[in-house]
Amino acid sequence: MTDVLIAGSGPTGLALACDLALRGISVRVLDQRSGPHRESRGKGLTPESLEVLGRLGTGERIAATGTRGLVLRKYFDGAHVNDTPDTGGGLLIGQWQVEEILRDRLAGLGVRVEYGTRVTGLAQDPAGVTARLADGRSVRAGYAAGCDGGHSTTRELLGIPFEGYTEAKATMVVGDVRAPGLSREYWHQWFTSEGAGIMLCPMPGTDTFQLQASPETDGRGEPLPATLEGFRRIFDRCAGVPGIRLTEATWLSDWRVNVRRAARMREGRVFLAGDAAHVHPIAGGLGMNTGIQDAAALARTLAAVPTGTAGAGALDGYEAERLPAAERLLADTTERHRRVLAAVREPGRGTEAGMR
Known part of the structure; x- marks a missing residue:
């Protein structure tokens, strides 16, 4: 039986899988997509995320792929107004590139993403989790993690409310x-x-x-x-x-604009992380980063229990840490988004208004 089953192979799921595998915990990663994408999506890593990825053994390649200190060139009504250096200490890199590097690291640890594999049901008992797949198979694991995005099938199967609001029109x-x-x-x-x-x-x-x-x-x-x-x-x-x-x-x-979080991030032996647990305005570029932080926290939690270094009560620690973090994230990014919308109406100001 696999120790941990992970649904979703975005940055959150891959970071979690690498972290667990490095700790000697067996993992399987399922993804309903037919294969990897090459879309930029989230495009920046914070120093905190770079630290996590460095511990996973991907730091050098991540740094060599991305760029630092990009200059924001601002125009207003067609005229060049000013240039603003990015001094936040982060790294510009496409999400697909982060995923590729993590996927390669995971393969080096003996685990490959199982594409075209959709989870359609989840059942739990005192000894583990059984995931039913669209092709009729079942997968057994000690624990499961839903890292399958804002439209998370895992969250829906668990019946966990996704509280908050979504604006009716695309902005x-x-x-x-x-x-x-x-x-x-x-x-x-x-x-x-x-x-x-x-x-x-x-x-x-x-x-x-x-x-x-x-x-x-x-x-x-x-x-x-x-x-x-x-x-x-x-x-x-x-x-x-x-x-x-x-x-x-x-x-x-x-x-x-989509501001939502899961009412809870754990249901028995199944956990939620990344966009499956929280979605928010993009100002500040914190989506991919918060998912990576979720992965690090969940890996610590799951590593403690299967190895016997902590009691079953340790499972509560993940939600106790990350649910308040998600609540703060929604409030923070909503305020950042408000600041950016106001700033871009002033000549020479831009997205840097949401970076602090």
């Missing part, structure tokens, strides 16, 4: 694009006096930019879905840089 479109001819030395941030904006952040080790922009709207004021053609129109309207044309959108998504 941003995001994606990965190419912008041949645009300088990759800056995170370009164009805002207008009308409140619109578009940002292009160069992703290290690639020739792509992560795009974030105010969505286009239809005749009724409803936001339009993300498309390459829409990206181009927004860029021409907000930036208007001659000779620059956006191409090859490899990721397209809509984003809306």
